[in-house]
Amino acid sequence: MSRPRKVHVKSFGCQMNVYDSNRMADTLAPAGFTETAEASDADLVILNTCHIREKAGDKVYSEIGRIRMLKDAAEAQGRRMLIAVAGCMAQAEGEEIIRRAGAVDLVVGSQNYHRLPDLIARVQAGEQIVDTEFPVEDKFDVLSPPTREAIHRRGISAFVTVQEGCDKFCTFCVVPYTRGAEVSRPVEKVAAEVKRLAAAGVREVTLIGQNVNAYYGQGANGRPSTLGQLLHRLARVPGIARLRYTTSHPRDMNDDLIAAHGDLPALMPYVHLPVQSGSDRMLAAMNRRHTRKDYLDVIARLRAGRPDLAFTSDFIVGFPSETEDDFRSTLTLVDEVGYAGAYTFSYSPRPGTPAAAMESQVPSEVSLERLHRLQAIIARQQRDFNASFVGRTVDVLLEKPGRLPGQLVGKTPYLQTVQVMAPPSLIGSVLPVAITDIGTNTLFGALTEYAGMPALATAGA
């Protein structure tokens, strides 16, 4: 009997890539591939790449070097291993990847991975392929759905892509070039995917898109639907306890979506709303299409409808021509909003973007010094935010067993990890937990409805 074929998919970058990696594995399952966590054991290794973060390309090429050694070792044992590079870097660099790394058999763009079974068959027949054309067909119509086993293995929280691409053209960003123009999936197709996930035990769904709140998918009435309307539809799917969405643009935070935060208990009060800078001069240079005031107004409107909302954000420091005064405007904005956390980056040019060609690039030592100052403030805000939960009772979605016997790990509405003593039968439940202590990245507590359960000690956790 022939050995079952195995695929190892490694994700770099954002949640959209994690979702895409799962869908790649799903779409290869009917072709006889099962997933393996070990690259050395795989017949096909897919590196699902990102092109946004600093040094993303270097990381991928060094990973290809490592996989190439595994490929050579497999071949020495008479076994063929294929290497595919997928995702945003594949889309942006195409042929260049094969030129720099001849061990790569296939380069497949972020819009084409539904073609993987066919592409793999051609590679096995001896071709070396680069497929980065934007296709005419909708990949979501062609992709195989996940099996119940795959849904079960991935846990009770799932990502669902509802929107792809971006029309904003921020001057530092490659997404409009690598992911193309904004497209949105129809409401009922998203609802069908969410129903399938819920039937297999998923309790929390995060809707994802590069610019998710620009969503305009076709509604049941044939007309475009807003993200707020989509969330209303999904909140009615039996079994779904929690809904989230990411990543949003301040300009697309419309009345419907703001109202949904007040109206839908299932919509978690935790919003990732990138601002990038607190300086209007920098926001204009970044082509963000919003001002500092616009951003603060959106935050105020969201908080007015749902006072317990907490925010996270993205910041870039050291964008070309950023002065100390510009940077201080970012710090005052951070003070004004008060964040539960943030992703902070020192600007690094992405080839092909307008900002990469701008004059007045900020010296890296200046950028790094600013980054450290910003990170210290965000870290303090995050600590204060977490500390404010001690002594409070919060609803926790119990997700999986913890490291200690009898322990479960779950998430608060604000995505904080919580450890409690609780039986495994409660996985999937949302239950009130009294928070007793905080660690570096974790809250500790006790189920209030199971008074016999002791709170966890923090030591050694």
Ligand code: SF4
């Ligand atoms: S809105 Fe986001 S995805 Fe779109 S160009 Fe700007 S940073 Fe990139």
